Amino acid sequence: MDTIDYDNFAEKCAEDLKQLQDKFDKDYNISVYENWFYNQATGLLTFSTGDNEINFRYADVGSFSEKSNTWKWSWDNEHTLDNVKSKAELIREFGQNNNFSKLTTGFFESNEVEAWEFAAIAAKLVNGLGVYRPVNDNQLKIFLVVTEFVDNETAKTIKDKFVQCNAHEYKRRAFVCRHLNKKDKVGFEESFETFENMELGDDDDFQAWCNECEVIRQREDGWNDKSMRFADIRLVCEECYFEMKEANLGHR
Numbered sequence: 542m543d544t545i546d547y548d549n550f551a552e553k554c555a556e557d558l559k560q561l562q563d564k565f566d567k568d569y570n571i572s573v574y575e576n577w578f579y580n581q582a583t584g585l586l587t588f589s590t591g592d593n594e595i596n597f598r599y600a601d602v603g604s605f606s607e608k609s610n611t612w613k614w615s616w617d618n619e620h621t622l623d624n625v626k627s628k629a630e631l632i633r634e635f636g637q638n639n640n641f642s643k644l645t646t647g648f649f650e651s652n653e654v655e656a657w658e659f660a661a662i663a664a665k666l667v668n669g670l671g672v673y674r675p676v677n678d679n680q681l682k683i684f685l686v687v688t689e690f691v692d693n694e695t696a697k698t699i700k701d702k703f704v705q706c707n708a709h710e711y712k713r714r715a716f717v718c719r720h721l722n723k724k725d726k727v728g729f730e731e732s733f734e735t736f737e738n739m740e741l742g743d744d745d746d747f748q749a750w751c752n753e754c755e756v757i758r759q760r761e762d763g764w765n766d767k768s769m770r771f772a773d774i775r776l777v778c779e780e781c782y783f784e785m786k787e788a789n790l791g792h793r
């Protein structure tokens with residue numbers, strides 16, 4: 542393979558991004574929506590006006606700080622979840638293969654024009670639909686590559702898997718019986734063996750109940766109206782779930 546020149550490559554990507562953005566605007570017309578929202582946990586970027594919304598999957602490219610004039614790739618950012626930065630690894634790999642130090646150095650002095658170039662390179666390498674830069678008052682400008690359109694039904698299924706917890710913010714949902722809590726040892730039966738931050742299949746949820754519920758469940762030969770009524774399952778976040786598990790099984 543011929544070696545390619547970084548400046549030429551970056552320039553070409555920036556050129557191509559213009560066309561890509563035009564097409565993205567034409568196809569989805571996101572500028573008509575009043576609100577935007579993105580969430581690392583769901584990996585979804587949402588534009589909405591009232592109940593009318595459109596969703597995409599996105600990859601976090603990195604961020605440019607106006608304050609310090611620095612660029613930080615998302616793969617170098619410990620605050621960014623793997624969920625949205627795994628694609629950025631492709632950029633680093635590409636940089637390694639081509640000896641492009643700007644793509645392999647995590648954090649360095651830069652400027653906004655260059656930040657757009659990085660976003661353009663990312664869009665090219667991950668085959669994105671376009672680039673989105675959420676505009677807020679923050680001096681930290683985050684660059685996202687929109688990777689995939691997500692229909693509303695799929696987006697709802699994804700979002701329904703999460704819950705806003707007062708103690709832990711936005712987390713995956715979990716289900717527990719009304720008896721489980723973070724203090725008392727009441728037993729901890731699970732629908733399958735769990736560990737923190739484990740991946741879940743589309744049909745799996747964290748589910749746990751206490752010893753008392755287990756006795757009723759066995760007597761009723763499983764979950765039915767009666768055992769369900771006794772358990773009175775409630776929704777908590779996954780961190781609360783593991784705090785309850787620790788309280789019950791931990792040796793503290």
Ligand SMILES: [Zn+2]
Nearest residue numbers: 718720751754
């Ligand atoms: Zn119970």
Ligand SMILES: [Zn+2]
Nearest residue numbers: 706709778781
């Ligand atoms: Zn919680």
